[in-house]
Each structure stands twice: as structure tokens, then as C-alpha cells.
Amino acid sequence: MxxxxxxxxxxxxxxxxxxxxQVAVRRANLVRVxxxxxxxxxxxxxTVARHTGLTRATVSSLVTELIERGLLRExxxxxDGTVGRPxxxxxxxxxxxxxxxxxxxSRYLAxxxxxxxxxxxxxxxxxxxxxxxxxxxxxxxxxxxxxELLGEARAAGVHTAGIGVAVxxxxxxxDGSVRAAPNLGWxxxxxxxxxxxxxxxxxxxxxxxxxxxNLAALAERGHAGSRAADLVYVTGETGIGAGIVADGGLxxxxxxxSGELGHLQVDPAGERCxxxxxGCLETKVGLTAAIRTAAPDxxxxxxxxxxxxxxxxxxxxxxxxxxxxxxRALGGLDEIGRWLGIGLAIPVNLLNPEVIVLGGYFATVAxxxxxxxxxxxxxxxxxxxxxxxRVTGSALGFTAAxxxxxxxxxxxxxxxxxxx
Amino acid sequence: MxxxxxxxxxxxxxxxxxxxxQVAVRRANLVRVxxxxxxxxxxxxxTVARHTGLTRATVSSLVTELIERGLLRExxxxxDGTVGRPxxxxxxxxxxxxxxxxxxxSRYLAxxxxxxxxxxxxxxxxxxxxxxxxxxxxxxxxxxxxxELLGEARAAGVHTAGIGVAVxxxxxxxDGSVRAAPNLGWxxxxxxxxxxxxxxxxxxxxxxxxxxxNLAALAERGHAGSRAADLVYVTGETGIGAGIVADGGLxxxxxxxSGELGHLQVDPAGERCxxxxxGCLETKVGLTAAIRTAAPDxxxxxxxxxxxxxxxxxxxxxxxxxxxxxxRALGGLDEIGRWLGIGLAIPVNLLNPEVIVLGGYFATVAxxxxxxxxxxxxxxxxxxxxxxxRVTGSALGFTAAxxxxxxxxxxxxxxxxxxx
Numbered sequence: 001m002x003x004x005x006x007x008x009x010x011x012x013x014x015x016x017x018x019x020x021x022q023v024a025v026r027r028a029n030l031v032r033v034x035x036x037x038x039x040x041x042x043x044x045x046x047t048v049a050r051h052t053g054l055t056r057a058t059v060s061s062l063v064t065e066l067i068e069r070g071l072l073r074e075x076x077x078x079x080d081g082t083v084g085r086p087x088x089x090x091x092x093x094x095x096x097x098x099x100x101x102x103x104x105x106s107r108y109l110a111x112x113x114x115x116x117x118x119x120x121x122x123x124x125x126x127x128x129x130x131x132x133x134x135x136x137x138x139x140x141x142x143x144x145x146x147x148e149l150l151g152e153a154r155a156a157g158v159h160t161a162g163i164g165v166a167v168x169x170x171x172x173x174x175d176g177s178v179r180a181a182p183n184l185g186w187x188x189x190x191x192x193x194x195x196x197x198x199x200x201x202x203x204x205x206x207x208x209x210x211x212x213x214n215l216a217a218l219a220e221r222g223h224a225g226s227r228a229a230d231l232v233y234v235t236g237e238t239g240i241g242a243g244i245v246a247d248g249g250l251x252x253x254x255x256x257x258s259g260e261l262g263h264l265q266v267d268p269a270g271e272r273c274x275x276x277x278x279g280c281l282e283t284k285v286g287l288t289a290a291i292r293t294a295a296p297d298x299x300x301x302x303x304x305x306x307x308x309x310x311x312x313x314x315x316x317x318x319x320x321x322x323x324x325x326x327x328r329a330l331g332g333l334d335e336i337g338r339w340l341g342i343g344l345a346i347p348v349n350l351l352n353p354e355v356i357v358l359g360g361y362f363a364t365v366a367x368x369x370x371x372x373x374x375x376x377x378x379x380x381x382x383x384x385x386x387x388x389x390r391v392t393g394s395a396l397g398f399t400a401a402x403x404x405x406x407x408x409x410x411x412x413x414x415x416x417x418x419x420x
Numbered sequence: 421m422x423x424x425x426x427x428x429x430x431x432x433x434x435x436x437x438x439x440x441x442q443v444a445v446r447r448a449n450l451v452r453v454x455x456x457x458x459x460x461x462x463x464x465x466x467t468v469a470r471h472t473g474l475t476r477a478t479v480s481s482l483v484t485e486l487i488e489r490g491l492l493r494e495x496x497x498x499x500d501g502t503v504g505r506p507x508x509x510x511x512x513x514x515x516x517x518x519x520x521x522x523x524x525x526s527r528y529l530a531x532x533x534x535x536x537x538x539x540x541x542x543x544x545x546x547x548x549x550x551x552x553x554x555x556x557x558x559x560x561x562x563x564x565x566x567x568e569l570l571g572e573a574r575a576a577g578v579h580t581a582g583i584g585v586a587v588x589x590x591x592x593x594x595d596g597s598v599r600a601a602p603n604l605g606w607x608x609x610x611x612x613x614x615x616x617x618x619x620x621x622x623x624x625x626x627x628x629x630x631x632x633x634n635l636a637a638l639a640e641r642g643h644a645g646s647r648a649a650d651l652v653y654v655t656g657e658t659g660i661g662a663g664i665v666a667d668g669g670l671x672x673x674x675x676x677x678s679g680e681l682g683h684l685q686v687d688p689a690g691e692r693c694x695x696x697x698x699g700c701l702e703t704k705v706g707l708t709a710a711i712r713t714a715a716p717d718x719x720x721x722x723x724x725x726x727x728x729x730x731x732x733x734x735x736x737x738x739x740x741x742x743x744x745x746x747x748r749a750l751g752g753l754d755e756i757g758r759w760l761g762i763g764l765a766i767p768v769n770l771l772n773p774e775v776i777v778l779g780g781y782f783a784t785v786a787x788x789x790x791x792x793x794x795x796x797x798x799x800x801x802x803x804x805x806x807x808x809x810r811v812t813g814s815a816l817g818f819t820a821a822x823x824x825x826x827x828x829x830x831x832x833x834x835x836x837x838x839x840x
Contacts, residue, residue: 025473028473029473053445053448053449053474170803170807179803180803180804228674229674230673230674242770244770244771246666246667246671246673247666247667247669247671247672249667251666251667251671251771252772253650253666253771253772253773253807254648254649254650254772254773254774254809255772255774255803255806255807256772257769257772257801257802257803257806257807258770258771258772259770260769260770260802260803260807261769261770263769263802264765264766264769264770265686265762265765265800266685267688268687268688268689269688269689275802277799277800342685345684345685346684346766346770347770349677349680349681349683349684350662350664350678350679350680350681350684350766350767350770350771351664351671351673351678351770352672352673352674352675352676352677352678353673353674354674354675379697380685380697381677382677382680382683382695383590383599383600383675383677383680384600386599386675386677387590387673387675387677387680389674
């Protein structure tokens with residue numbers, strides 16, 4: 001991931017014309033040693049010195065600090081087919097350091113914690129109507145879940161380096177506030193500050209708030225088997241958004257407003273969207289449109305229509321009906337798939353991603369959407385078949401965003417080991 | 421630019437599990453020293469050592485090589501307000517090393533050469549109908565221009581490190597061939613190989629072929645005053661395409677097919693495009709549409725319509741008429757501006773660039789397009805006014821692509837000084 005590399009690069013190049021900062025150089029070297037072991041380990045100290053160009057003495061001092069921080073460990077290592085005294089090799093430890101991911105969805109709250117070696121420590125998912133409850137009560141409920149998981153980690157002797165929070169809307173990265181979350185009716189909610197206060201977090205615990213689609217895209221990219229440098233993740237819930245990974249890094253745009261795929265116009269003669277515009281992709285393929293098209297009787301549940309129910313439950317019901325051959329479900333999903341292909345043609349032609357990962361309900365019913373979507377996509381890919389992205393349902397399903405939120409903290413530690 | 425950083429990073433991290441490669445480490449360190457002087461110079465050797473973390477002895481050895489290659493020079497430097505013996509400072513030289521940029525446009529061939537310090541050495545622009553002449557004769561004509569400029573540089577004692585070539589279509593980066601250039605009617609033309617053969621180039625002379633929109637985007641980004649990390653360049657000639665800079669680097673996509681903005685559908689009820697699809701943006705804002713809408717009498721020139729004339733000349737004529745208050749020109753450009761805003765809303769919402777630079781004829785008549793375009797863009801920016809990009813006409817005009825082509829070679833040298 002890019003975070004650690006760019007941090008290392010920036011520090012190694014020095015702070016412009018300012019006099020050299022020895023602290024910054026040491027930090028950059030900690031990152032280089034840790035990154036080297038992470039990408040190519042297990043490695044001997046001598047190999048790390050050769051790869052990084054640092055002296056043996058410097059490497060030893062850095063390794064000592066990284067072991068103390070619980071990030072590296074050194075173990076005996078017997079080369080295959082050799083005898084005699086085994087060598088010592090450095091590898092990533094990370095058992096004593098945790099990252100916590102949280103998610104605010106319009107229908108549920110979720111949490112997921114992992115250690116730095118990638119092992120799941122704990123997870124939670126509770127139904128919660130963030131639109132009805134409002135920002136303050138929602139963040140209190142989220143803080144209560146976070147407190148539980150932080151307590152569990154503490155009891156197990158694991159230090160939590162930080163908290164990542166996924167939210168359904170653009171975020172001000174500078175202060176971790178949600179600028180606007182249309183499907184929650186929120187505007188300028190200081191999520192990071194409120195969580196810090198409610199949890200009484202020390203300054204050195206990082207709190208990072210980001211858009212759910214961005215975080216899900218990072219999680220999908222980190223997930224085994226899909227390390228594509230160019231990937232677009234498309235959320236599939238009430239709202240439709242995209243997280244874009246380009247050249248291995250998240251494409252946030254100048255102000256963090258990238259990924260607004262759901263409100264691109266695909267039908268100038270279409271109906272009015274919740275955002276006030278006409279013919280947005282969301283009006284064609286959002287979960288509400290899918291229920292109306294493929295299972296209209298479910299939309300009658302409750303006064304506010306289908307969207308008041310848990311999206312995962314609705315997606316499961318759609319899948320069940322399609323699998324049973326319900327003609328309304330099959331025809332509806334085919335129509336949704338066609339519009340999805342029309343929408344996906346936009347990032348395909350503009351960004352040429354290797355992979356498009358479909359999240360949310362799209363992932364659940366992907367087999368019934370993809371034939372029509374791919375047909376449309378092949379017709380619309382300007383550079384022809386070689387330019388058609390692979391399109392796949394998310395393997396992480398509804399957990400992609402919360403995993404990505406924890407993953408961002410993991411990357412922060414690798415980019416600045418002093419956080420561990 | 422990203423090239424040098426990523427090359428340095430890759431080498432510094434070492435080649436995976438392979439044993440350390442001292443040549444690669446030295447090359448990475450050459451790049452670091454050169455990059456340090458380029459970004460923060462003039463600098464003393466001692467400062468370079470501190471910023472890079474390299475020893476004084478290593479820095480001296482690297483500096484000697486960089487001076488020999490004509491990339492650095494060392495000069496006396498008197499700090500303001502001090503007296504006594506001046507210090508010695510390193511700065512970029514580059515006078516002895518040149519980069520050559522070439523462009524194949526459907527209407528003209530162009531060339532531009534620069535030294536590594538950014539001084540223009542020579543330029544050419546000749547009218548040429550690449551569609552009618554076909555690939556082979558066009559590349560022979562281009563090689564003849566290149567040979568002239570290479571000869572001039574040689575006579576002046578300047579070594580040309582490489583040639584960049586801008587072409588109007590997606591390129592296979594691996595072998596420098598044009599995959600498809602619809603407006604030229606070309607398919608799978610090995611531009612790099614043909615140029616190498618015709619010019620009898622040595623292996624160490626780099627030949628890089630890339631899409632004109634990508635190269636123009638790089639040129640705009642390198643141009644004084646627009647060093648935006650997130651920038652979209654939109655070509656405005658017969659064909660409409662985009663070059664995307666995201667986070668400071670070119671976004672090429674997985675197969676080099678990114679930027680196909682011109683063939684995104686903006687009007688499903690619109691007319692058929694040259695590409696065979698319906699309602700593409702190009703049918704609304706391409707130069708042919710502009711002439712038809714704003715100056716239809718010019719379209720009657722010649723059997724094949726307006727596109728047979730030099731686009732720069734046609735753009736000048738459109739500007740003249742609009743400036744004179746010709747109601748047809750003004751009304752037509754307003755209508756084109758509206759559709760341009762509808763088209764630009766797509767990258768604005770998906771990528772959130774800081775700046776959109778309009779090239780080609782858009783740049784010439786920008787004052788008459790922008791009011792309607794910005795109105796449309798403001799209505800369509802999902803995250804509201806803060807998400808609306810600055811939109812500006814290119815200051816480089818029709819030379820952006822050929823300058824970008826030379827610029828890519830300049831970056832190649834900074835990324836691998838052994839090329840100088």
C-alpha cells in the first residue's frame with residue numbers, strides 16, 4: 001500500500017530546504033526496515049542492511065526498537081536442506097498491536113478489530129437506524145461498541161494503535177468530520193472529535209474517518225487474490241458510490257469528493273433522484289430501485305418502503321427468489337444488471353480499472369446481474385474487449401468497509417512505527 | 421513527477437528476495453541525489469548528505485558521476501549578507517542533454533526539443549493529413565523532422581537522451597505501438613520500432629510513445645502555476661479525450677485505455693457517433709459539432725467537411741466571429757459550453773480534480789464556452805460548490821502534447837541518470 005512508501009520517501013528526501021531532521025531520518029529508516037521485512041521477509045539483519053543500503057549498526061539499532069514496539073520478532077531459521085547452526089531471521093510480529101475498524105451504515109453499526117499480522121480479534125454488527133436516531137445518539141451507540149472492543153483488547157494485553165471509521169459520505173480528512181451524508185440526513189458531523197471525547201482517547205491513538213467506498217476499496221485490494229493496482233469498488237445499498245484505487249493508491253480527489261458514481265446521469269429522461277437531479281444511476285440500480293423492480297411486494301413493508309429493512313436481509317431475499325426462478329425477480333435483476341452495465345461503462349472508459357468489485361446487495365445477487373451488465377459493458381467499452389474490466393462480487397460482502405477502516409490503521413502503523 | 425520517485429523506491433527496497441544488487445542501489449542513490457538537488461537546490465554536498473542519509477564519501481562519488489554526465493554543476497555561492505570565502509553549491513545543469521518530443525495529429529506533425537533545464541532548443545509544425553497519407557508515409561515524414569532536430573542538437577554538442585511521441589489513440593506501452601487511432605484509421609502501428617529503424621537509433625536512446633491527452637496532461641501539470649496533484653486535461657479537436665493526473669501521477673489504467681471521455685454517452689436520444697455508439701460527448705462538443713453549431717458555413721468547405729482544415733485555424737475563426745458578436749457563433753458556443761459542462765460533470769464527480777485544463781479549440785474559445793459550462797457543472801457537482809473544479813483554457817494551446825512528449829524523456833533521465 002502507498003501510505004508507508006510515500007511517508008518514507010518524503011522523510012528520506014528531507015523537509016525541503018530546512019536543515020536535516022535526525023528524528024525524521026530515523027523514522028524514515030524505521031519504515032524502510034519494517035517495510036523491507038514485511039514485503040520480503042523473513043530476512044536476516046545482514047540482508048536488510050544490504051537491501052536498504054543502511055549500515056549493520058544502524059539496522060541493529062532500528063531492529064531493537066521495532067522488536068520493543070512489538071512489530072518485529074527474530075526467530076531461528078533453518079534453510080531447507082542445510083545442517084548446522086540455524087540463522088536468525090526477522091519477521092513481522094504484530095500480535096501485541098491492534099487496529100479497530102468501525103462503520104456507520106444507514107441501517108447498522110459494525111466493528112471489527114485485527115492485530116497487525118492480520119488476525120481477526122473481534123467483530124460486531126448491530127441493527128441501528130442512523131437516519132432516525134440522528135448523529136449524536138448514533139455516535140454514542142458506536143462509541144459503546146468501540147469501548148467494548150477496546151476493553152477486550154486491553155484485557156488481552158493488546159495495545160490498540162488507532163480507530164478507523166467508515167461513513168456513508170464525503171469526509172473532511174483534516175478533522176475527521178462528515179461533510180454530508182445524504183442518506184443519513186447528516187451534515188458537518190465531527191465524528192472523530194466526538195468519538196475521541198466519548199472514549200477518552202489519548203492523543204497518540206489515531207482516529208481516521210473516511211468514506212465507506214474508499215475503505216471498502218482498500219479492503220478489497222488488500223484481500224488475497226485481488227491485489228490489482230487499478231480497482232473500482234462499487235457500493236450497492238440504498239446509496240451507490242465508488243471507491244477508486246489507481247496505481248495502487250486511493251484516488252480521493254482534490255477535496256476528498258471523488259467516487260460520486262451514483263449521481264452521474266445515465267437517463268436524462270429518467271425520474272428525479274433523492275439528490276434532486278434527474279436520472280442518476282442510483283435511481284436505476286440503488287437497493288430501492290432493485291426492490292421496486294425485482295420484488296415490489298417487499299417495498300410495501302413499512303411506511304418508508306423497502307429501505308427501512310436491513311439491506312443484507314433484503315439482498316438475501318432477492319437472491320432466494322431469483323434462485324427459485326421467480327420470473328419477476330429474474331426479469332427485474334436482468335433490468336438492474338443492464339443499467340449497472342451502463343453505469344460501470346463510465347469508470348471503465350475513464351479509468352480502465354483491471355477489476356470492478358461489486359459490494360452490498362450487488363455481491364449477493366451478482367450471478368443474476370452480471371450477464372446483462374457484461375453485455376452492456378462490452379458494447380460500451382471504447383477500446384474494445386481488452387479494455388473491459390473483470391467484474392466480480394465482493395468476497396467480503398457487507399464487511400468490506402469495516403475491514404478497510406481497520407486496515408487504514410494497520411497501514412498507519414507501518415508508515416509510522418512510533419504509533420505501535 | 422512520479423517516475424523518479426517510484427524508480428528510486430523500487431531500487432531502494434531491493435529486488436524482492438533476490439540478493440542485494442549493488443548496481444541497483446547505486447542507481448537509486450544517483451536518483452536520490454539528483455532529485456534532492458532538483459527539488460531543493462542549490463545545495464551543498466553536506467546538505468545533500470544530511471537530507472539523503474548517505475555518507476559524505478558516497479555523496480561525493482555520486483556527484484562526480486552526475487557532473488560527468490552533464491546533469492549537475494557545482495558553482496560558488498555567496499549567502500546573502502555574508503562575507504568571506506563563498507561556499508560551493510550543487511545545481512541542475514542539463515545544458516548538454518536534450519529530449520525530443522514529436523506529435524502525430526490527424527491534421528499536422530509537430531516536434532519540440534528541450535534541454536534538461538527546460539530551455540526550448542527547437543520547434544517545428546507542418547500541416548500533414550495523417551488519415552489520407554496512412555501510417556507508413558506519416559512516420560517517414562515524422563522521422564525526417566526528427567532527423568533534422570537530432571542533427572541540430574548533435575551539431576551543437578548536445579546529446580539527445582530520447583524521443584517521446586504523442587499519438588491520438590491508446591498505446592501498447594510495452595512496445596510503443598498504437599493500438600487504435602480511430603480518427604486516423606490506424607490499427608496496431610509499431611510507431612517506436614519504425615522510428616528507431618528510420619532514424620538508426622542506438623539502443624540507449626529511449627523512445628516512448630503515449631496518448632496525446634496523457635502527454636498534454638503531464639505538460640500542463642509541469643507548466644508553471646498549475647502543479648495540481650489532481651488534474652484532468654481534455655483535448656478539444658476532432659476527437660475528445662482526457663488525460664488524467666491523480667495524486668501527481670498519470671492515471672493510465674490497467675491496459676493504458678483510460679481517458680475515453682469523448683465516447684461516454686451523454687444523450688441516449690442523440691445521434692450516432694463515428695465510433696458507432698449513440699449520443700457520445702464527442703458528437704456534442706467535438707470540433708465538427710462546434711463548426712456545425714457555431715459556424716456551419718465553414719463545414720461546407722471541401723467535400724469531407726470542416727475537419728479537413730487545420731484545427732488551430734478553425735478555432736481562430738470561431739474566436740474571431742464570437743469576438744465580433746456574430747450571434748450564430750455566440751449561440752452555438754453557448755450550446756457547446758452547456759454540453760461541455762454536462763461532460764465535465766463526469767470526471768468532476770468521479771475524480772474531483774482540482775483543475776480541468778481545456779486543450780485544443782476549447783482553449784481558444786474558452787471565454788465563450790465557460791459561462792454555460794460552469795453553470796451546468798455547478799448544478800451537477802454532487803458535493804456542491806467545494807467540489808467544483810477550477811476550469812481553465814490551456815496556456816500551452818496546441819503545443820501541450822509535444823511538450824509533454826519531450827517532458828516524459830526529461831523525467832526518464834531524472835529517474836535513471838545513466839541515460840544522460
